[in-house]
Amino acid sequence: MYIPMNISTVTVDPISNSPIVILKEINGDKILPIWIGIMEATAIASELENIKFSRPMTHDLIKNIMETLDVKVTKVEVCDLKDNTYYALIHILTSDGKEYAIDARPSDALALSLRTNAPIFVKEEVILKSAKLTDDESEAMDESEKGKKWKKILESLKPEDFGKYKM
């Protein structure tokens, strides 16, 4: 089952100091954090914050190529989580009605979804696996520490961030 989500925010994991993009269920409370690279975080955050550059950034170039070829991004899916790696698919539709799903890192898929207003879907299994993964990684911590870790991340999100970027 795929769950419609949107990008809530990009923040920094206070434990690993690595950027994370936080997806939030549109019609519910499910949350999925995805650890991404600093460059990909910039590509997502700059679009969330509506920052315009004088020259096309790499994901703007992808959007421009799609537009030139009259190809529409219909949706992006976060479809798997294996060996700590998240997988995504970018679904595209050509002007003559052909559909393709292109393998991508979630960060690229999400950066492109923001630029093309494509909806984001996450396989429920990925959310379950991710919760388990986070629990496993926190194994050494006691319950209150685990709680603190996520409290810290979620506290860094302003209430107005949630749902702010609904598409």
Add this chain to the structure above:
Amino acid sequence: MYIPMNISTVTVDPISNSPIVILKEINGDKILPIWIGIMEATAIASELENIKFSRPMTHDLIKNIMETLDVKVTKVEVCDLKDNTYYALIHILTSDGKEYAIDARPSDALALSLRTNAPIFVKEEVILKSAKLTDDESEAMDESEKGKKWKKILESLKPEDFGKYKM
């Protein structure tokens, strides 16, 4: 007039500490340094060094989109230099024979050219403007300092780097 060039190497400008990609004329000695971002430098250098990642990096994704759509990158051109900004065009050819030129930053165009074996052309005017720009920036330096600056950059290139990545 457009001059066929290839990517000689990616190095770091010892003055600004910024990454530069160095293009070199295939049939001559003309050289064009282009200052680029750290991420774009990584995208070019990893391909030059033939480093493979388990997941598609952003320019691999562009290549995969092109291949999926049966679109060929025929050439990339560094076509202008205005206000210290270099401009490039990515020329593409669709399976039904349509040609388009897409505006891009040179770093993206070059990263894509490496992945698609597309030839690189540079407008002669850009090389002349670039030489002038470098001279202007070095105005405060005396001749021997100017010489030293470029000597330092060029010395950091191993002889085997030149022409190593000819396509």
